[in-house]
Amino acid sequence: MSDQEHKHTAVSLTGRKGNGDKIVALTAYDATLARLLDEGGADVLMVGDSLGMVVQGHSTTLPVTVDEICYHGRAVARGTRRAHLVGDLPFMSFQVSAEQALASAGRLVKEGCFESVKLEGGVVVAEQIRRIVAAGIPVMGHIGLTPQSVHRMGGFRVQGKDEDAALRVLADAEAVEQAGAFSVVVEGVPASLGRRITERLRIPTIGIGAGPDCDGQVLVCYDFLGMVRGFSPKFVKHFAELGEQVVEATRSYAQAVKAGSFPDRSHSFGDVASAAARSEQPNRGSGYGPGSEER
Numbered sequence: 313m314s315d316q317e318h319k320h321t322a323v324s325l326t327g328r329k330g331n332g333d334k335i336v337a338l339t340a341y342d343a344t345l346a347r348l349l350d351e352g353g354a355d356v357l358m359v360g361d362s363l364g365m366v367v368q369g370h371s372t373t374l375p376v377t378v379d380e381i382c383y384h385g386r387a388v389a390r391g392t393r394r395a396h397l398v399g400d401l402p403f404m405s406f407q408v409s410a411e412q413a414l415a416s417a418g419r420l421v422k423e424g425c426f427e428s429v430k431l432e433g434g435v436v437v438a439e440q441i442r443r444i445v446a447a448g449i450p451v452m453g454h455i456g457l458t459p460q461s462v463h464r465m466g467g468f469r470v471q472g473k474d475e476d477a478a479l480r481v482l483a484d485a486e487a488v489e490q491a492g493a494f495s496v497v498v499e500g501v502p503a504s505l506g507r508r509i510t511e512r513l514r515i516p517t518i519g520i521g522a523g524p525d526c527d528g529q530v531l532v533c534y535d536f537l538g539m540v541r542g543f544s545p546k547f548v549k550h551f552a553e554l555g556e557q558v559v560e561a562t563r564s565y566a567q568a569v570k571a572g573s574f575p576d577r578s579h580s581f582g583d584v585a586s587a588a589a590r591s592e593q594p595n596r597g598s599g600y601g602p603g604s605e606e607r
């Protein structure tokens with residue numbers, strides 16, 4: 313890593329509050345994509361429990377386990393050089409007690425290679441945040457639309473729309489900061505409330521559906537790459553249309569395989585007995601099947 317390629321930490325991210333240098337965050341779930349997002353300049357990579365929906369195909373994040381977050385964390389860590397790595401504490405891994413929260417956070421750091429943990433909630437999880445931070449693990453809060461409370465909210469609904477509701481979200485924001493969080497995700501609130509929270513707090517706010525005035529922004533990686541087709545929430549912008557490209561590439565591949573035009577000679581290994589074959593460099597192969605021993 314060169315000097316310019318410094319590693320982002322919880323401390324360096326908090327230090328960016330108010331200096332105009334917005335925090336660029338994305339979710340990631342595997343090493344290959346993590347490597348690309350890291351190279352592209354993501355400051356933060358989160359293994360969110362959104363993986364329950366976009367990787368596992370569930371309709372909510374509720375089934376995700378600590379084991380699964382750790383599994384994906386190890387993969388993402390192998391692909392990451394600069395970005396700060398945040399692991400999500402999944403549903404029912406921290407709500408029961410501060411002791412449970414601390415034990416789960418410890419597992420994320422020890423088994424998932426995470427550098428900090430994120431947990432949903434405000435006033436009601438302040439004690440959990442305090443205990444985890446006291447043990448030396450940085451905590452990112454998550455307030456506003458908290459997907460683990462989908463059933464209480466009656467769906468994935470924008471929060472804080474009237475003044476009473478906005479004051480509750482503001483109280484959550486302050487509780488998270490006072491408990492020692494180094495930053496906070498603000499999800500699914502009106503832009504005006506995103507701005508109020510950002511102005512009120514001394515820690516950076518990382519918005520998702522919280523308007524343009526937060527100190528940073530996070531999106532689910534498959535959303536910003538245009539891989540989730542069909543319904544797209546208002547706050548998502550596609551910065552690429554990889555979904556279309558994947559479908560098109562699959563059509564081309566299917567056509568070539570059926571027509572017998574792939575694989576051709578240039579993608580085939582030669583006869584080992586021939587002189588040409590001895591100087592041939594086999595391609596990478598699948599890496600785990602026949603041919604990999606020919607490297």
Ligand code: KIV
Nearest residue numbers: 339360361362497530
């Ligand atoms: O689960 C998740 O991926 C998240 C981020 C989108 C903030 O909570």
